[in-house]
Amino acid sequence: MPSLKELSKNADLFTGGHRACSGCAGPIVIKQVLSVAGPQTIASLSTGCMEVVSTIYPYTAWNIPYIHVAFETAASALSGVEAAYQVLRRKGKVKGKWNLIAFSGDGGTYDIGFQGLSGAVERGHDFLYVCYNNEAYMNTGIQRSSATPRGAHTTTSPAGTVIPGKKQFHKNLVEVIAAHGAPYVAQAIPSNWADFTRKVRKALDTEGPTVIDILAPCPLGWRYPSNKTIEVARLAVECKFWPLYEVENGKYKLNYRPRKEVPVEEWLRLQGRFAHLFTPENEHIIKEIQEGVDRRWESLLEKCG
Amino acid sequence: MTKVFEIRWHGRGGQGAKTAALLFGNAVMSTGKYLQAFPEYGPERMGAPVQAFNRLSDSQISLHCGIKEPDIVIILDPTLLESQPVTKGLKAEGTIIVNTLLEPKELREKLNLATQKIFTVDASGISRDLLGRELPNTPMLGALTKVSDIIGLEDLVKYAKKKLEKKFRGKGSGIVEGNLEAIKKAYNNVRGG
């Protein structure tokens, strides 16, 4: 595992001067990835928060080659880059080893870009796909996605008087991608940089498509103070809502086991998007969320053996 | 053959009407002429009545519309005589060639044709004898060659040999020879006028 001192050497690959919200986890994710990947890296972004804030013409926060095509194309466009890489390397027109990394939000990953990602993983392109998952379409103003958790208020799953926030549990991306037979899939959290950077290293060292889904708290959409980003992230792991695990060639491994029992309620309480659940008529939803979290945790433990 | 010569093939999906049209067109082109060969396209599958077409000429062909008044109609499957309007648009001085056991005279009555030339050949029988399977499309090429005067038998056989050898590469020379024999036999056995 590289030390933070080593990681700090690549600090300028994603520069300041980008226009993400104060306290946004997205740039933290990008920085942690690039600190491991280094300068011989090409980034493919889908339309979304990180694309919008980092490349407002004529400025770019990227100190590595970068391409953005459209919302649903982080993986498909990178498939093309990878194909070009293979053929141009064969022809001696491209030298050295390059890391190819897609960055996309949960909208571009779980939803609109899902087909492109599925296709790219099935074809076996050699790249790393990082989903900075802020659990809603934050770029367009906090609309629900299939990554939005049960009970959360978003502008398209509002906490109304009849329907109290999102009805469905969130999709489990890691399971879906693992089912493709991808050689390496993992779930990560920016608060555990050591675990995340190790996963990035492992993914980059793995031949073929690798996917890391990293929870990226959003102060605006989750409604918590901007200084709490890392704390909110940490608690998502502690309460087992967001377990840290990896699936390597079909083999599951739990990377972190919380030391004490933390009810999911504690994590929900930190975030304004769940505030409406803390009323007598909606308390049952918190219970259901806890049951859902427990169920998924038990199932994960079983898979991890 | 100075004008554009038009042929319509009738068969059932899987009988090789399209393959025959392509092969015939190619063989004609190998003698320095121009061709078009195209199938009729629809959602039809194996067994459905299908059509394929040829346009042939000494000079470049720029017509791209469908063929409505063919010079020659070729029927690969006699059962189509009842179910399909096989003589539709056939020119008054045109020719029809049918894979059948019927005599040309019987066929003239059956199809109610007055002026057209009618030829018959037992292509199914020939292919069963020589290929052990019912593949009427290659013998019909022989009949067409005899009747149409577009290409000589030697040129046709020469091209067909080249094409079939490529197609059946590694499957022994028997099948190629069988096909070529079928072409020649149909050439010699086609009757009518």
Added chain:
Amino acid sequence: MPIRALTGNEAMAEAMRQINPDVVAAYPITPATEIVQLFASFVADGCVDTEFVTVESEHSAIAACIGASGAGARVMTSTSSQGLALMHELLYVAAGLRAPIVICEVNRTLSSPINIHCDHSDTMGSREAGWIQIFAEDAQEAYDLTLQAIKISEEVLLPIMISTDAFIISHCMQRVDMLEDSEVQKFIGPYKAAYSLFDKTITIGPLDLQDYYFEHKRQEIEAMWKTAPVIEKVAQEFASKFGRSYGLFEAYKTEDAEQVIVACGSTCGTTRVVIDNLREKGIKIGLLKLYAMRPFPHQKLKEVLSKAKLITVLDRSVSMSTMGGPVYIELRSALYDAPKHPLLVDYIYGLGGRDIDMDQITDIALKGEQIIKDNKVEKPVQYVGLRE
């Protein structure tokens, strides 16, 4: 030079093989499927060096093409109809990023109702996406124009689509005079990308707001302005080397024509035969075959067409403006400031693959003679081959 009997699809696939692009990302669709299949077999047999990406949709096909182009590769794909429609969003992206991608397109109508046959709705529907659009009449032209497309596109840095008519050309086998592989390579030359992710640390595809978007769009418009002479230049080079003439359009017997029929694609061939027949009867009629729909060669068309008394347009698609078909509308606009205004009439024909034959075209031409006599167009937009 090798002479082959090829369908339109085979001719395009052969052109792709000889071009030997770095990357092809494609998804099969009727009636362009064979192009993809044949190319796959070239890859499987080691006839090309291409990295072939078997994407899961046309949207991903064009996305991968854009990615590969951004990474410095020479890129081609093929599609038709719904496939082109699915690409629609990214056609604009490719043009805006100035990615010289070539699409071998087969003109098929768009759903609904679903239909696999020819008309020009798909290609015409993409006419404002910033792509150069060239219509081929037959397999020979599809082959020749695909080779020219590479040069045109790479010089002006705009993507290009070469199209043939579904089934009528895509599946019609005809004689095609091919070039030797080495001649093709010599003609197209080696590829040098204008920019590449592997060459320099660049950002491709940033957010471009009110302060710059307009300027970048203006650059794209300028590139399209510069395309017409490049199409002609490449055509001249092709003609001088290989003897077959192309360009923005072909003017056939238009010099003294009182009536000029304007069309694109396979119908031009049938129309040419009709014109020969009518000329024998002393009727002064000509054909203008439009190769380039984008850029629309309005300046040159004005010169050639304003001498005629009547322009008869055959449109194989419609514009929902209710003003006729796209070729007619644009031509009418092009002639607005011409020194002399010919009469104009539009015939919408062949939607969903309905055949148009010599009799129908002859009828249109003879009606045109009457229009010239009356010096009056009663109904400017009409339908041919439609049950009223």
Added chain:
Amino acid sequence: MALSSWKELPIGTIITEPGNAREFKTGDWRSQRPIWDSEKCIHCLFCFIYCPDSSIKVNEEGKMTGIDLDYCKGCGICAEECPKEAIHMEIEKR
């Protein structure tokens, strides 16, 4: 950056100066300012790895040397995550 004519811009909307977002100072978004106490700092670099705005200055020896206020948006994550309370936030006085 002066606004250029369309004739002068690189084609295809390409940005050819990597990392030039540095020219765009986001420091004036800040309503709170982090104050770093070098005495308390143990150079664990947690502030560095958690800073969203590349505002933690680290030298070649891997030592924290201060905060780049040109870009710091004042989110306060550094102060929150510092294990030694070596950073605290103060209301920005302008």
